[in-house]
Structures are given as C-alpha cells and as structure tokens.
Amino acid sequence: MATDKHLYDELCLSVYNTNRYFHRLYAQVLEPYDLSYLQYMSLLIIDRRGAVNMMEIGTELELSSNTLTPVIDKLVQKGWLSKIQSKQDKRVKLLSIIVDKKQLFQKILNEVDAIRAVLLKRSNRPLSDVLEDNQALNLVLQQIIAEKEEK
Secondary structure, eight states, rough: OOOHHHHHHHHHHHHHHHHHHHHHHHHHHHHTTOOOHHHHHHHHHHHHHHHHHHHHHHHTOOOOHHHHHHHHHHHHTTEEEEEEESOOOOOOOOEEEEEEHHHHHHHHHHHHHHHHHHHHHHHTTTTTHHHHHHHHHHHHHHHHHHHHHHH
C-alpha cells in the first residue's frame, strides 16, 4: 500500500506531467504560427483585455518583467504586437494585437477551442469542476510558498 509520502510524490509527478502534456498539445497548435506557449498566453490576455501594459500581463501570468520582456519583445519583432504610448501616463507603453493578426489569432483560438471540447468530452467532468480543483490546489501551494518565504 502506498504511503502518504508516496502519494504526495505521485501528485507532484502528475501535476508536472500534466503541465508537460498541455505544453506539448498546445505546441502542436502554436508551432505553425511560430508561437511559444508563453507568447500565446500573453496574446490571450491582450486579446481579452484590449490594450494593456506589460505589468498587467505579468500580474495575470505571475511573471516578473525579466521573464516577460523578452517574450513581449519577440512578439513585437514577429509583428504580433504594437506598443503605443498611454494617454494617461506617457511613460507607459500599451500593448495591443496588430489588426492584421487579430483574424489569425482568432483562428488559433478556434483550434484551441476544438482541443478543449475533446478534452472535456473525454474527461467526463465539467470544466468548472476541474478548474475549481486546480485553483484550490494552487491556492494551498501559494500559501505554503508564502509561509516559507516569510521565514
């Protein structure tokens, strides 16, 4: 019989593998568009919110600007994003998807929707349940991390 220690190790391995599987699955969709998963997630946030600054993307993805800056710069170089000066604060640059790329990004979203539909059908669980379980686990992990960092 497996001990709690072994079950915990199994959970860690399972979550790790789930992350890897999602990246592999999304890579099949994103590779033809020369996008990484992190680039896709950044575009997704911008698509949902309209023009945003990099700090907002970093907050949503829980990433530092050191990690996010090269991702955003690459999207600008590839012609996916434009940087525009904020009217409220001239020091802030807002990021938006270039008009010519919006239709292409919608095509990517449609491909992801098709994958999601298959995943949910085969999992036999509502997305809300799966998401709720995952968010609960993430919350506990974040709390433990914060407690460890306080020491």
